[in-house]
Amino acid sequence: MVRAYIRHNVSEYDTWRAQYDAFDEERRGMGVRDHAVYRNVDDPNELTVWHDFDSRDAAEAFTGSDRLREVMQEAGVEGAPTIWFVNPA
Secondary structure, eight states, rough: EEEEEEEEEOOOHHHHHHHEEEEEHHOOOOOOOOEEEEEEESSEEEEEEEESSSSSOOOOOOOOOOHHHHHHHTTTTTEEEEEEOOOOO
C-alpha cells in the first residue's frame, strides 16, 4: 500500500468539495482504494487530501494524470499542489 498526500489551496471549499465528491467513482477507477480530506484550522481553503493505492506506480499514474489536473482546475485549485508518497512503517 502507498499513500499519496496532496496539499493545495482552493478558491472556495464548498465548490471544490462538490467537484471532489462528483469525481469519486472516476477516482476509484483510477486506482484510489481509500481517501480522506482535511482542512487547515486557520485557513479552511487550505486542504490536505490523502489517497491510498496498491502501488507507487498506481499513485504516480493518478497524481500525474491529465484528468486529475483537469478536475483540480475545474474545482478551483490554486497553484501547484505539493505531493508526497509514504508507506506504512
